[in-house]
Amino acid sequence: MVKDVILTGLRANAEFHLGNYLGGILPMVQLQKRHAGEYQLNMFIPDLHSFTTPIDHGALYEQTHQNLKVFVAAELDIDQPDTFIYRQSYIPAHSELTWILDCFTGFGEMSRMTEFKDKAKQIGEDRISVGLFNYPVLMAADILIYGAKYVPVGEDQRQHVEFARDIAMRINNKFGDIFVLPADNNEQLKFAGREKPVRIRSLRNPERKMSKSVEDPAGTIMLSDKPQDGAKKIMAATTDNLEKKVLNPNFESRPGIANLLQILKLLKPDDEHRVSDLTYEEFKVIVAETVSEFLKDLQIKLAAIDDKQLMQKLEADEEAMRKVADATLLRVQKAVGLRPA
Numbered sequence: 001m002v003k004d005v006i007l008t009g010l011r012a013n014a015e016f017h018l019g020n021y022l023g024g025i026l027p028m029v030q031l032q033k034r035h036a037g038e039y040q041l042n043m044f045i046p047d048l049h050s051f052t053t054p055i056d057h058g059a060l061y062e063q064t065h066q067n068l069k070v071f072v073a074a075e076l077d078i079d080q081p082d083t084f085i086y087r088q089s090y091i092p093a094h095s096e097l098t099w100i101l102d103c104f105t106g107f108g109e110m111s112r113m114t115e116f117k118d119k120a121k122q123i124g125e126d127r128i129s130v131g132l133f134n135y136p137v138l139m140a141a142d143i144l145i146y147g148a149k150y151v152p153v154g155e156d157q158r159q160h161v162e163f164a165r166d167i168a169m170r171i172n173n174k175f176g177d178i179f180v181l182p183a184d185n186n187e188q189l190k191f192a193g194r195e196k197p198v199r200i201r202s203l204r205n206p207e208r209k210m211s212k213s214v215e216d217p218a219g220t221i222m223l224s225d226k227p228q229d230g231a232k233k234i235m236a237a238t239t240d241n242l243e244k245k246v247l248n249p250n251f252e253s254r255p256g257i258a259n260l261l262q263i264l265k266l267l268k269p270d271d272e273h274r275v276s277d278l279t280y281e282e283f284k285v286i287v288a289e290t291v292s293e294f295l296k297d298l299q300i301k302l303a304a305i306d307d308k309q310l311m312q313k314l315e316a317d318e319e320a321m322r323k324v325a326d327a328t329l330l331r332v333q334k335a336v337g338l339r340p341a
């Protein structure tokens with residue numbers, strides 16, 4: 001029986017922060033634990049996506065590897081035969097499929113993508129690249145080329161996953177059964193086991209998500225932060241003066257406290273911390289300790305990774321995925337008339 005594919009990509013252009021870890025990496029590791037053997041799991045680094053906005057290219061290659069190591073330190077079991085890790089640019093079929101999909105994608109449809117519009121506003125219309133505009137099509141290729149059904153992503157990426165489903169339907173309607181359809185939005189959320197994707201907020205501006213692309217060092221905990229510095233950032237996190245105790249905060253009225261509570265629960269899911277009766281200060285101490293322990297532990301695990309072994313697994317997986325991707329590409333090439341049917 002062919003297994004359903006769960007797939008996600010995690011950026012390479014910057015070091016990971018706590019938001020990437022809790023929102024992107026940890027959910028995949030948990031999925032793997034929960035469903036060992038039931039699904040195929042593809043977790044890859046979309047290195048081609050990483051310079052849709054300007055980056056330091058001298059750091060990209062190394063950063064890609066650093067980020068892959070975080071998967072392992074997060075206890076992704078890369079020895080499972082159904083789990084694949086790879087770098088997007090090592091599988092050229094992603095790019096080739098993108099071009100073909102581009103020609104079935106509307107200019108208007110891409111112009112309406114929320115993430116594009118936001119970034120275009122930040123960066124300025126005439127300084128944005130065509131790559132940024134085209135980003136969702138490459139992402140659709142990433143998904144469709146392996147027939148992925150479930151694509152766990154953050155809230156800001158939902159629209160792109162829906163686009164992947166739309167373009168797959170469009171191609172299937174025109175050319176017959178070419179692509180496996182990714183699940184629709186509701187089913188994706190149900191699969192991920194929550195109504196809303198995890199969205200870790202900035203510690204300084206809890207209305208916004210934690211992000212490396214905006215200059216917000218005090219609001220962002222990097223996985224390489226010294227444990228004590230991570231703790232300090234938690235202690236200095238913006239809260240509110242609406243309540244004295246933690247109680248049962250929600251993101252609308254008390255985003256700062258709700259964010260810290262979310263971080264605590266994700267880092268210590270089984271912990272029976274009764275925090276609702278704590279004062280903000282007492283509560284922050286607990287979150288700070290938890291974050292600092294987490295950083296210390298992760299950094300020890302990172303340092304212990306055997307690079308050679310990781311590289312071997314990576315290259316073997318890339319070879320395996322190239323075969324799958326090439327087969328999908330050929331199906332599409334035949335359908336559109338680039339290869340004899």
Ligand code: TRP
Pocket residue numbers: 007008009010011046049138139142143151152153157
């Ligand atoms: N665009 C995603 C992000 O910024 C990363 C990504 C690229 C991705 N290709 C993907 C995620 C395919 C899921 C599936 O987070």
